[in-house]
Amino acid sequence: MTILARAPLALGLIGLSSLSFASTVDLGRDVVTATRTSHASNIAATTVFERTDIERLQVNTAEELLRRATGVNLINNGGPGKSTSLQIRGSSDKHVLVMIDGVRVGSATSGVAALQNLPVEQIERIEIVRGPRSSLYGSEALGGVVQIFTRKGGDGLTPYFSTTVGSRQHRAGTAGVSGGDDNAWFNLGISSLDTEGYDARPSREKDHDGYRELSASLSGGYRFANGLLLDANLLQVESHNDYDSGNKANADSVLRAYGARARFAPSSFWDVTLQVGRSEDKNENYKGSIFDTRYDTRRDSASWQNDLALSANQLLTVGYDWQQDSISSSVDYPEDSRYNHGLFAQYLLQAGRHEWQLGLRHDDNEAYGEHTTGSVGYGYALTDSISLTTSYGTAFRAPTFNELYYPGYGNPAIEAETSRNLEVGLRGQHRWGSWSANAFRNDIDDMIASVRVGGVSMAENVDKARITGLELEVLTQQLGWSWQANLTLQDPENRSSSADDDLLLRRVPEQIFNLDVDRRFGRIGLGASVHAEGRRWDNATNTSDLHGYNTVELRAEYWLSDAWRVQARVSNLFDNEYETAATYTQPGRAGYLTLRYQPL
Numbered sequence: 001m002t003i004l005a006r007a008p009l010a011l012g013l014i015g016l017s018s019l020s021f022a023s024t025v026d027l028g029r030d031v032v033t034a035t036r037t038s039h040a041s042n043i044a045a046t047t048v049f050e051r052t053d054i055e056r057l058q059v060n061t062a063e064e065l066l067r068r069a070t071g072v073n074l075i076n077n078g079g080p081g082k083s084t085s086l087q088i089r090g091s092s093d094k095h096v097l098v099m100i101d102g103v104r105v106g107s108a109t110s111g112v113a114a115l116q117n118l119p120v121e122q123i124e125r126i127e128i129v130r131g132p133r134s135s136l137y138g139s140e141a142l143g144g145v146v147q148i149f150t151r152k153g154g155d156g157l158t159p160y161f162s163t164t165v166g167s168r169q170h171r172a173g174t175a176g177v178s179g180g181d182d183n184a185w186f187n188l189g190i191s192s193l194d195t196e197g198y199d200a201r202p203s204r205e206k207d208h209d210g211y212r213e214l215s216a217s218l219s220g221g222y223r224f225a226n227g228l229l230l231d232a233n234l235l236q237v238e239s240h241n242d243y244d245s246g247n248k249a250n251a252d253s254v255l256r257a258y259g260a261r262a263r264f265a266p267s268s269f270w271d272v273t274l275q276v277g278r279s280e281d282k283n284e285n286y287k288g289s290i291f292d293t294r295y296d297t298r299r300d301s302a303s304w305q306n307d308l309a310l311s312a313n314q315l316l317t318v319g320y321d322w323q324q325d326s327i328s329s330s331v332d333y334p335e336d337s338r339y340n341h342g343l344f345a346q347y348l349l350q351a352g353r354h355e356w357q358l359g360l361r362h363d364d365n366e367a368y369g370e371h372t373t374g375s376v377g378y379g380y381a382l383t384d385s386i387s388l389t390t391s392y393g394t395a396f397r398a399p400t401f402n403e404l405y406y407p408g409y410g411n412p413a414i415e416a417e418t419s420r421n422l423e424v425g426l427r428g429q430h431r432w433g434s435w436s437a438n439a440f441r442n443d444i445d446d447m448i449a450s451v452r453v454g455g456v457s458m459a460e461n462v463d464k465a466r467i468t469g470l471e472l473e474v475l476t477q478q479l480g481w482s483w484q485a486n487l488t489l490q491d492p493e494n495r496s497s498s499a500d501d502d503l504l505l506r507r508v509p510e511q512i513f514n515l516d517v518d519r520r521f522g523r524i525g526l527g528a529s530v531h532a533e534g535r536r537w538d539n540a541t542n543t544s545d546l547h548g549y550n551t552v553e554l555r556a557e558y559w560l561s562d563a564w565r566v567q568a569r570v571s572n573l574f575d576n577e578y579e580t581a582a583t584y585t586q587p588g589r590a591g592y593l594t595l596r597y598q599p600l
Contacts, residue, residue, distance in 0.1 A: 033099075033127040033147040035357070036136050037307055037317060039348060043357050043377035043389045045070075045130040045425065045438050045471065051151070054120060056518060056527065058555050058569040058594060060164065060172065060193070062118040062126075066146070067531060068514050069128050070471050070486040075507050076116075078200025078584045080193070081211025081241045084116040088130055089442060090467040090492040090508040091143030095397055095419075097133070099147045100257040101219075101233045103277030106140075108297035108325040111400035114281060117237050117255045118148065119215040121162065121174035121191040125149040130471075131440065132395035132421045134373040135359030138321065138342045139398040142419045142444065150217045150235050153178035153185035158599055160189075166592035168208075169196040176217075186220035200584050201244040213239035227265050234258040244584075247287040254282040259301075271307040294330040297401075299323060317346040325401070333405045335412075338367040340398075355379035359393075367404060368416050371396050389425040394418065403448050403459040411459045419444040433476030433483075441468045447496075463496045465505055481519045488512040494540065503542050507581065509533040511548075523559040528552065538582040549578035567594040 034044035047069040059065045063084050067074045075085040075093075085093035098105050098113035106113040126148050133141040157179040164172040176189025194212040215238070221231025237255040242248070259277030266272060279299045285292040305319035321342035327333060344361040357377040364370045375393030382388055397417040404410045425438040447463035469490030476483050490512075492505035504510075511534035518527035532550035537543075555569040568591070575589040 033145050034129045034133070035317075035346065035348065036305065036319075037315065037346075037348075039315060041348075041357055041377070042355055042387065042427075043379045043391055043425075045423070045436075047072075047128040047130075049126040049128075051124050054123060055596065055598065056525070057516070057529070058557075058567050058592065059120055060166075060170070060592065062115055062120045062123065062148075064571075065120060065126065066115070066128075068516065068529070070473055070514075071130050071144075071469070071488045071490075071512070072128065073507075073509055073512060073533070075580045076584070076586065077581055078209055078244065079197050079211070079587050080195050081116050081197075081213065081239060082200065082209070082243055082584075085112065085507075086115055086146070087508065088128070088144035088146075089440060089469060089488075090490050090505060091419075091442065091444065092447075094400070095140065095142035095144075095417075095444075097137055097140040097145045099145070100235055100279070101150055101259060101277075102147070102261070102275055103257045103259045103279050104299050104301055104323065105255070105257050105279040105281070106299070107281045107295070107400075108299065108327055109295050109329070109401045109406075111140075111397075111402070114253065114255050117213060117239050117253060119191045119193070119213065119217075119237055121172075122150050122189055122215055122217040122235060123148055124151045130438075131391065131423055132373075132375065132393040132419060132442075134395035135361045135375040135393060136344060136346060138340065138344075138361060138363045138373075139365075139371075139396060139416070142395040142397055142417070142421075142442070150219060150233055151176070151178065151187045151189055152219055152221075153180040153187040154182075156181070159597070160599075161597040162594055164592055164594040167590035168198055168587075169194075170590070170592065171195070183223045184221070186218075188216075188218050190214075190216045197242065198585075198587065202585070203583065204244045204246070207242070207244075207248065209244060210242045211239065213237055229263040230261070232258070232260040249285065249287055249292075251283055251285045253284075254280065256280040256282075269309040273305040273307075274303070275305075276302045294328075296328040298326045300326075313350045315348040317344075317348075319344055327401055332407060333401060333410075334407075335367070335401070335405050338365065340365045353381035357391075363396075365398055367412075368398055368414075371416055371418075385430055386426065386428045389423075389427065391421075391423045393421050395421065399448060399459070408456065409450075409458055414448060414459055414461050415446055417444060417446050417448060417461070432478075433474065435474045436472070438471040439469070440471075441466065449496075463494070466493045466495050467491070467505070467508075468493075481517055484514075484516045486512075486514050503540070504537055506540050507536050507538060507546070509536040509548070525557040525559075527555045529555075544582055546579050546582060549576055551576055551578075563597055563599045565596050565598075567596060568592070569594075 032040045034041040071089045073087040077083045094111040130144045133145045159177045161175050172193045174191035178187040192214045197209040200209045217235045219233035223229045235257050239253045242250045257279040261275040263273050282296045284294050301323045303321045308316040323340045326337040342363045347358040349356040359375040362372045373394045377391035379389040399414050421442045423440040427436040444465045446461040449463045450457045451460040471488050473486045492508035494503040513532040515530040534548040552573040553571045557565050557567040559565045570591050572589050
């Protein structure tokens with residue numbers, strides 16, 4: 001895990017003028033989420049997980065990986081495949097924008113992405129940007145952005161394979177092949193997961209809550225002699241989930257994201273990116289074998305982005321985004337589609353020890369009207385090894401179809417939620433490693449909540465919150481071991497007029513700690529992880545609390561050859577009992593054994 005953008009940060013600390021915008025954007029690289037360009041930001045607080053991290057940590061699900069990121073809290077309703085909410089810096093799961101290969105994903109009805117259905121073996125990299133990014137992406141990015149990049153090809157023809165068995169009849173496997181060179185590349189992969197699960201709510205139903213999924217990903221691209229780059233990608237996941245909601249509830253789901261992109265350079269200082277995409281979130285819910293409800297949502301999107309190198313140290317980005325959300329459901333919504341137009345601009349400047357990032361965006365939405373957001377970020381290299389950053393940004397979240405139109409609950413008159421975020425950071429890079437400290441305050445207004453009117457619940461803009469916090473990160477090599485640690489301290493204050501001053505936001509822990517320690521002894525690799533969270537409240541009135549907890553895991557691997565290795569992991573070593581949502585127990589101790597083939 002990269003807790004600091006080490007290479008870009010090192011360049012910034014020795015003099016920001018050493019970075020140049022004069023050359024055109026490297027068309028072969030994926031965009032960097034913090035800037036929507038291939039130029040990394042030294043100002044944004046970012047966590048990056050690479051494919052090597054996924055394999056080293058031996059995670060079985062995307063949630064197990066994401067919970068290690070600084071400032072991230074996950075709420076899970078009973079194990080693999082169950083409903084999972086991701087919070088960044090204490091904000092709601094609806095305040096996190098999730099993308100797959102640049103394509104927005106998430107349900108237009110609920111407003112959240114189905115993270116529990118993301119196949120970790122199809123992932124090449126995850127970028128997590130903490131703090132608002134509405135000035136670049138529009139709605140949803142109040143707390144941050146999570147972008148998932150699926151596997152890509154290159155470096156010759158390369159097959160890969162893995163199989164895992166474990167506790168609770170856990171069986172998983174993946175197989176694929178990638179290939180290509182500097183001008184052409186492709187990847188084709190399939191993976192599956194099947195687990196018996198466990199009894200997540202013994203007080204509700206005496207049964208095992210199983211989960212199974214089958215996924216496939218396909219991507220490819222080609223760079224022509226004139227510099228034109230064309231690429232496309234597809235990820236599809238089909239899953240079946242048994243969950244505790246009475247009468248042996250179960251659901252069949254499909255998550256699909258696909259898109260295509262063209263990049264070209266009309267001149268030496270101008271790069272153009274055109275992208276189209278679609279994401280689909282489909283769910284059919286059953287009570288036993290009897291059909292209950294169906295929710296199918298679709299997001300179509302297109303973007304036109306222009307990156308203009310004004311000089312050797314100035315980059316101007318201007319662009320246009322179009323999006324249309326559509327729903328088809330067994331529930332009768334009075335409105336089933338809406339469009340959004342967005343115009344955005346960003347200015348990056350690097351001069352001497354100074355760095356600036358300025359952003360402005362205007363959105364026009366068919367359902368809730370117009371909204372303008374902006375941001376300003378500044379970085380200064382205090383010394384050759386320490387830099388100071390500060391930023392301010394506004395953001396908003398559009399109401400979901402449920403909040404606007406769900407029969408008996410929706411309110412077409414509600415407005416978008418808004419926020420103002422202030423952040424100050426200090427970062428260092430030394431021979432012994434790197435570190436960072438970020439203090440932030442996020443004020444959120446017009447939060448949408450359920451209000452009872454005449455005995456009926458309906459959506460209203462009644463809540464507000466102030467979340468203040470401090471994030472600490474360190475990465476170092478000591479005594480032959482690699483140490484990566486992060487600590488998040490936050491005060492998630494509920495500032496609604498009807499709330500007591502001492503009330504805290506629901507299900508937001510005040511402390512989160514992660515530690516990963518690894519070492520390689522020739523063909524043997526050893527590692528351990530600790531994850532701890534403080535107490536949090538399960539309800540808005542702070543009368544039902546969830547106790548703090550910690551888990552420990554151990555892992556080992558043995559390299560049979562340069563390509564083959566055997567891995568073993570024990571999660572929740574001390575079999576601690578805990579809940580992230582009341583009445584939903586989390587998995588106890590479990591063991592896993594993996595055989596992996598991955599040529600270097």
